[in-house]
Every structure is written in C-alpha cells, then in structure tokens.
Amino acid sequence: MARKARRQAAVTSRDVAARAGVSPMTVSRTLRTPELVTRGTRERVESAARELNYVPDLAAGALSSQRSGHVAVLLPSLRHTGFLRTVDGLSDTLRGHGYHILIGDSYYSSDEQVELLRLVIGRRPEAIVLVASMDSPEARELLEQSGIPLVETWGRSASPIDMAVGFSQRMAGRAMTESLIERGYRHIGFLMGPPHTDLYAERRRRGHLEALNEHGLDSSIHVTVSNTPMEIADGASGVLALRERFPLADALVCSTDMTALGALSECQRRGWRVPEDIAIAGYGNFDFAASLNPSLTSLSLPSYTIGVRTAELLIARIGANGGGTPGTSLDLGFQVIHRGSTHRVPGTAPRGTERRSGSNETDSPEASADEEIEG
Amino acid sequence: MARKARRQAAVTSRDVAARAGVSPMTVSRTLRTPELVTRGTRERVESAARELNYVPDLAAGALSSQRSGHVAVLLPSLRHTGFLRTVDGLSDTLRGHGYHILIGDSYYSSDEQVELLRLVIGRRPEAIVLVASMDSPEARELLEQSGIPLVETWGRSASPIDMAVGFSQRMAGRAMTESLIERGYRHIGFLMGPPHTDLYAERRRRGHLEALNEHGLDSSIHVTVSNTPMEIADGASGVLALRERFPLADALVCSTDMTALGALSECQRRGWRVPEDIAIAGYGNFDFAASLNPSLTSLSLPSYTIGVRTAELLIARIGANGGGTPGTSLDLGFQVIHRGSTHRVPGTAPRGTERRSGSNETDSPEASADEEIEG
DNA sequence: CTGAAAGCGCTTACAG
DNA sequence: CTGAAAGCGCTTACAG
Numbered sequence: 001m002a003r004k005a006r007r008q009a010a011v012t013s014r015d016v017a018a019r020a021g022v023s024p025m026t027v028s029r030t031l032r033t034p035e036l037v038t039r040g041t042r043e044r045v046e047s048a049a050r051e052l053n054y055v056p057d058l059a060a061g062a063l064s065s066q067r068s069g070h071v072a073v074l075l076p077s078l079r080h081t082g083f084l085r086t087v088d089g090l091s092d093t094l095r096g097h098g099y100h101i102l103i104g105d106s107y108y109s110s111d112e113q114v115e116l117l118r119l120v121i122g123r124r125p126e127a128i129v130l131v132a133s134m135d136s137p138e139a140r141e142l143l144e145q146s147g148i149p150l151v152e153t154w155g156r157s158a159s160p161i162d163m164a165v166g167f168s169q170r171m172a173g174r175a176m177t178e179s180l181i182e183r184g185y186r187h188i189g190f191l192m193g194p195p196h197t198d199l200y201a202e203r204r205r206r207g208h209l210e211a212l213n214e215h216g217l218d219s220s221i222h223v224t225v226s227n228t229p230m231e232i233a234d235g236a237s238g239v240l241a242l243r244e245r246f247p248l249a250d251a252l253v254c255s256t257d258m259t260a261l262g263a264l265s266e267c268q269r270r271g272w273r274v275p276e277d278i279a280i281a282g283y284g285n286f287d288f289a290a291s292l293n294p295s296l297t298s299l300s301l302p303s304y305t306i307g308v309r310t311a312e313l314l315i316a317r318i319g320a321n322g323g324g325t326p327g328t329s330l331d332l333g334f335q336v337i338h339r340g341s342t343h344r345v346p347g348t349a350p351r352g353t354e355r356r357s358g359s360n361e362t363d364s365p366e367a368s369a370d371e372e373i374e375g
Numbered sequence: 376m377a378r379k380a381r382r383q384a385a386v387t388s389r390d391v392a393a394r395a396g397v398s399p400m401t402v403s404r405t406l407r408t409p410e411l412v413t414r415g416t417r418e419r420v421e422s423a424a425r426e427l428n429y430v431p432d433l434a435a436g437a438l439s440s441q442r443s444g445h446v447a448v449l450l451p452s453l454r455h456t457g458f459l460r461t462v463d464g465l466s467d468t469l470r471g472h473g474y475h476i477l478i479g480d481s482y483y484s485s486d487e488q489v490e491l492l493r494l495v496i497g498r499r500p501e502a503i504v505l506v507a508s509m510d511s512p513e514a515r516e517l518l519e520q521s522g523i524p525l526v527e528t529w530g531r532s533a534s535p536i537d538m539a540v541g542f543s544q545r546m547a548g549r550a551m552t553e554s555l556i557e558r559g560y561r562h563i564g565f566l567m568g569p570p571h572t573d574l575y576a577e578r579r580r581r582g583h584l585e586a587l588n589e590h591g592l593d594s595s596i597h598v599t600v601s602n603t604p605m606e607i608a609d610g611a612s613g614v615l616a617l618r619e620r621f622p623l624a625d626a627l628v629c630s631t632d633m634t635a636l637g638a639l640s641e642c643q644r645r646g647w648r649v650p651e652d653i654a655i656a657g658y659g660n661f662d663f664a665a666s667l668n669p670s671l672t673s674l675s676l677p678s679y680t681i682g683v684r685t686a687e688l689l690i691a692r693i694g695a696n697g698g699g700t701p702g703t704s705l706d707l708g709f710q711v712i713h714r715g716s717t718h719r720v721p722g723t724a725p726r727g728t729e730r731r732s733g734s735n736e737t738d739s740p741e742a743s744a745d746e747e748i749e750g
Numbered sequence: 751c752t753g754a755a756a757g758c759g760c761t762t763a764c765a766g
Numbered sequence: 767c768t769g770a771a772a773g774c775g776c777t778t779a780c781a782g
C-alpha cells in the first residue's frame with residue numbers, strides 16, 4: 001500500500017462488453033445511440049458499465065471519430081476578472097451544444113505563445129478562442145496553417161485572422177474622457193503602467209488624447225507608474241505624483257479600477273476630497289466599484305457577452321449552418337458609468353455622449369438610482 | 376471562402392516522413408529523442424516538420440504511449456482568487472517537470488461534480504488535484520475506482536481519499552478571534568452567508584465560537600446575509616444589521632475580505648469610526664486589503680504554496696521515487712495579519728497566539744512596518 | 751541508426 | 767439489431 005501504487009489499467013469498452021456478453025462496438029453504440037439497441041442489450045450494457053465504473057477514453061474516441069468535442073480558450077492570465085467572465089459566457093453557451101472548453105493560460109512572451117499554441121493545437125480543438133490576440137508572427141502563422149476556426153476576442157486587432165468579437169479600446173478611452181469634459185473637468189490626467197506592458201491601456205490613452213485635443217484641452221497630464229504586482233499601491237503613488245507634478249489637475253483617469261482604488265484610498269489618507277479636489281475614474285467596473293465610498297466611476301465592459309456571442313459564432317461555424325463566416329467582426333460596445341467619484345456638478349441631468357458605432361450590449365444594465373450610464 | 380470552410384485535415388507524422396524521405400517512426404524518434412538519430416536525418420526531419428507546421432496529435436500519442444502527460448486540476452469556480460493562486464503554484468512547479476495542467480471548473484452541485492469528473496477522467500490524467508474536495512459520494516467512488524493519484528487541497532476533509540494539502544479552517548477562525556480577544560475586544564460578531572453554501576466559512580465560525588467559549592465571552596453575535604452575487608453589498612447590510620441588533624458589538628469578523636470591504640465602506644458612509652466604534656476583520660488577505668483606509672486586518676492563506684507542495688507530492692508519486700505515499704497530509708498553516716481596522720490599542724506589542732500545529736509557510740511573509748503578523 | 755509490425759481504445763461504415 | 771474489419775495517429779518493443 002505504501003509502495004508505489006502500480007498504475008492500475010483503466011476499464012475499457014472491452015471489459016464492459018465481456019461482462020455484458022456483447023461486442024465492444026455494441027457498448028459504444030449503447031452509450032452513444034441507445035435508441036438503436038434492444039432494450040435488453042441496453043440494460044445489460046448499462047449495468048455492466050455502471051458496475052465497472054466505466055469512463056470511456058476520450059482521446060481514443062476523438063482519434064477514431066476525428067472529433068475532439070472541445071473548444072480551446074487561450075488567455076494571457078487567469079488574474080483578469082473580465083477575461084474570466086468571457087470564459088464563463090463561452091462555457092455556459094457552449095455546454096448546451098455538447099462542447100466543453102479547455103483553458104490554456106499564461107502567455108506573455110512570444111515564446112510562450114507558440115509553446116502554448118502547440119500544446120493546444122496538439123489536442124485538435126474544433127475551434128480556438130483567443131482572449132486578447134497573440135502578437136507573435138510565429139503564433140499567427142501556426143494558427144492560420146492549422147485551419148482551425150478561430151475567434152479573437154477583446155482586442156480588435158487591425159487584421160483579424162478569422163473572426164473577431166470585442167469592442168474598441170480607443171473609443172472607450174475617448175468616451176470616458178469626453179464625458180468628464182462634459183461634466184466640466186478641464187485638466188484631466190491619465191494613469192497607467194509602461195505602455196508596452198498593457199497595449200489596451202495604451203489604446204485607451206490614445207482615445208483620451210483625441211478627446212482632449214478636440215476640445216483644445218491640456219494633454220500633457222500623464223503619469224506612468226512602475227508596474228503590475230502592486231497594482232493598487234501604484235494607484236496611490238500615482239495620485240501623489242499627479243498632485244505634485246500637475247497641481248492644476250482636477251481629474252484622473254486610471255487604467256484599471258484597481259489603481260483607481262489605490263488612488264481613492266490615498267486621497268482619503270491625505271484628506272483630499274473626491275471628487276471636489278480631484279475626481280477619479282477607473283476602468284472595468286469591478287465588483288467593488290459601486291460599493292466604495294465615494295462610489296467609483298468606471299467603464300463597464302461586455303465581458304460575459306463577448307463569450308456568449310463568440311460561442312454563437314462558433315456553433316454556427318462548426319455546425320456548418322452557414323453562419324459564422326470568416327471575416328465576421330462584432331463590436332459589442334461598452335458603457336461609461338458615472339458615480340460619486342466624478343460627481344462634480346450634482347443635479348446635472350445625464351446627457352448622451354457620442355455613442356459607439358456598434359452594438360451596445362453590456363453586462364450590467366441595472367444601474368442604481370445614483371448612477372448615470374452612457375453607452 | 377465565405378462558404379463552409381471544409382475542415383482541412385491536419386498534417387501527420389506520415390506527411391512529414393514522406394517529405395523527409397524517412398519512415399513515420401523516425402519522425403517520432405527525431406522529435407522525442409533526437410540524440411538517437413543521425414545528424415543528417417535529424418536535419419531533414421526537422422526542416423520538413425517546420426515547413427509543414429507539423430504539430431503532433433497529443434491524443435494519438437497519449438493513446439499509444441499510455442501517458443497523457445497532464446495533471447487535471449478541478450475547482451468549484453474560477454472566481455476565487457486564492458484558488459487561482461493555487462493553480463499558479465501547481466502550474467509553475469509542474470511545468471518544469473514536463474507536465475502541463477488541464478483545468479476543470481464550476482462544480483457546485485453533486486451532479487456537476489460527477490459530470491465534470493467523467494470528462495476529466497476520460498482524458499486519463501496522470502494525477503488529479505481537487506481544489507476544495509468533492510462531497511458527492513458518487514464522485515468519491517469514481518475517484519477511488521479510477522486509481523489515479525489524487526491530492527485534495529484547501530479543505531482538509533476528515534478522510535482524504537489519497538493525499539491532502541491544506542490548512543485547518545477551524546483553526547484559522549479560532550486564531551483570528553483569539554487575537555481579537557487579546558487586543559481587548561469582547562463582543563465579537565461573525566458575518567457569513569448561509570452555512571450550507573460555504574462549508575469553509577462554517578468551519579471557521581466553529582473555531583470562532585470555540586475561542587469565545589473558552590474565554591467565556593458572548594457567542595450569540597451572529598449575522599447571516601443572503602448570498603453571493605452581491606457579496607460586497609452583503610457586507611454593508613451585514614454591518615448595519617449588526618449595529619442594529621447587537622449595539623454592544625465592538626468587532627466584526629467577516630467571512631471574506633469582500634464583505635469586509637462592504638462593511639468598511641458602509642461604516643464610512645454612516646460616519647462610524649473603524650476601529651474605534653467597530654473593528655472589522657476579513658479573510659483571504661486580498662490584494663486590496665493593505666491599501667484600504669483604514670487598512671484591513673485579514674487572514675493570509677498559503678494559496679500559492681498549496682499548489683507548489685501539491686505538485687511536489689505528485690511528482691514524487693508519479694515519478695515513483697517512493698515519495699508522495701498515499702495518506703500523506705500536509706498542513707501549511709496561515710497567518711493573522713493585523714492592520715488598521717482592528718488597531719484598538721495602539722502601541723501594543725505583537726504577542727504570540729496559539730500557533731497552528733503544522734507548518735506555517737505562507738505566501739506573504741513581507742509585512743510592512745504597521746502590520747503585525749501572527750502565525 | 752532505421753524500419754516493419756503490432757497495438758493503444760475507441761468509432762465508422764459495411765455486412766449479415 | 768448486432769458484429770467483424772479497418773483505421774484514427776501515434777509509440778513501443780523488436781529486428782536488421
């Protein structure tokens with residue numbers, strides 16, 4: 001018992017067949033298409049399978065049927081709440097159609113992208129979903145060559161390999177800053193990590209600058225902080241740097257709700273009033289945003305919906321109903337949600353800002369009384 | 376092009392062999408044990424493989440070698456940060472030994488447990504890691520019958536099926552409350568969801584009650600809130616209910632940092648001082664705990680280490696070095712981290728509380744100046 | 751150092 | 767309604 005437990009061989013369809021007194025293929029048939037088998041046979045096979053705790057070898061099944069029955073989902077990190085919600089949406093929708101998903105995570109460098117991709121393609125998924133595209137040329141070539149249906153989500157790359165579902169980061173950055181301008185803010189800063197580590201944040205910042213430039217406002221208020229591990233603390237040091245270097249700043253857009261939280265806490269510690277002394281906005285509309293004090297203005301993303309729509313596209317494609325044609329690209333929009341942390345002009349009625357061109361489905365349509373939503 | 380893209384057949388070792396002018400098995404050999412092949416052959420095979428973008432079919436390989444090369448990790452939900460850190464620890468450690476992991480998620484009901492398990496066992500993993508045990512008897516039987524090496528983590532069940540790595544929830548609950556008692560709190564409440572939805576919280580509450588009883592303190596201060604989706608808001612309503620029903624309460628232990636955050640924000644809104652009017656403690660030592668204002672006292676868990684130690688156990692077992700014997704059970708302990716939200720008696724030197732019997736490794740040993748750590 | 755044979759555990763036509 | 771044959775794409779001994 002304490003010795004090396006010699007790997008006990010798994011029960012096979014042959015074992016079940018022997019016990020039920022039939023051939024292995026009748027076992028397969030009973031389990032897959034019970035309606036094609038006599039009742040007596042079915043019962044014998046089923047009870048034999050149950051007694052032996054038979055679990056069919058999926059690899060063998062996939063090999064002979066040439067259908068793996070799964071969709072691979074690749075994401076750079078499991079740490080990102082929004083990405084996980086997309087996985088939920090995918091999984092929930094795909095499950096109902098008999099597919100299950102296999103998750104491949106943590107690709108940051110190009111090498112890791114290729115390595116992960118080989119592992120994933122080696123399992124012959126019926127489709128691949130990329131959460132945040134892969135930028136390595138080798139990875140892209142591998143994907144194209146594989147001929148596996150593919151959806152790139154979140155990042156709407158300039159040239160999607162196959163299909164794409166997401167929203168525009170640039171428009172998101174622009175919408176947030178425009179709505180701050182509408183509320184009367186004039187010296188709006190942007191806080192983010194090093195541009196190359198977060199391409200999405202960099203795109204948002206570009207939208208932010210567009211908005212400022214169009215209104216002829218100061219676009220030099222920018223704070224870059226070191227990076228990730230201590231994201232929240234970065235928000236604290238970020239707002240300190242802002243107040244020191246740009247005393248005129250009246251608002252700060254943070255690249256995530258995490259850094260916004262850090263900034264908010266630091267303001268409280270210092271006795272700076274939010275939003276009176278400085279307004280603060282985040283991104284991602286994390287769970288805690290509405291519960292903070294003051295509640296945090298943020299950008300709500302269609303995370304879950306991205307998963308659902310992606311799944312629908314894939315089902316159409318794999319099922320070959322003619323849908324999900326290559327080249328399809330969906331823009332699901334986003335929503336700016338104004339809360340206490342940017343409430344400069346109390347009593348001001350919500351006004352529409354320039355809307356995203358695409359759809360505007362989002363995940364959190366239920367806004368409480370003191371929230372203003374802009375799509 | 377816009378029509379159904381007929382599934383293009385994948386490149387096989389045969390295709391590569393043909394191109395390189397060798398047999399398929401020489402292709403296999405070149406890729407797996409290049410040192411057993413002449414240099415010329417190797418080069419021809421390698422370039423043929425590269426040119427064709429050959430990615431070996433892992434299912435076929437696993438079938439014939441009877442080694443799948445992967446470890447399955449099952450977790451109830453991807454939402455739980457601590458669980459994900461365990462996955463990281465596992466993945467980081469296993470990777471170096473040539474194994475990769477396959478994640479199976481979202482089991483809540485017994486039915487889902489069995490369903491997921493069949494999917495997982497059907498892939499013939501070389502080991503299974505359960506993050507939070509499965510309580511369904513069918514699931515347990517399936518696991519036992521499969522003969523696959525197994526580690527149950529986090530929840531140290533009374534009778535582990537094979538191996539176990541985790542810590543005692545009961546001792547954790549006890550340690551937190553004892554250290555509050557030492558700090559002078561006398562009317563300590565406990566806030567959690569319905570007991571059956573979070574077994575771990577219920578175990579912690581038991582430890583909490585033990586501590587109170589041993590000190591002859593009031594153990595009736597208890598608040599149960601509805602549940603999950605709105606975890607943070609539950610903290611807000613929870614602290615309101617506490618103040619209303621138990622005006623004497625001077626401290627509140629929340630079952631997660633999320634509800635503690637909600638409670639903290641609500642106190643701010645109401646103008647109740649923390650910790651002077653009411654002390655608040657959480658659980659899990661989430662990223663934001665140290666950054667809140669006041670900073671949040673919490674319990675730090677060995678999440679990442681659980682993954683690492685589990686991986687080590689498995690490698691020993693699978694590799695058959697004689698380690699990782701069945702019955703092995705590791706207790707990795709935890710740490711109470713006191714911060715501002717429970718700082719009743721400033722200047723009091725940290726005092727040792729009853730320590731966990733087992734090891735006391737944790738993930739966040741670096742305490743800043745104003746934190747007091749108790750193991 | 752390289753290859754022909756056999757087989758891993760299933761499923762897919764095809765007979766009966 | 768059920769089964770014998772062949773094969774999915776690899777790898778494992780075993781010859782040469």
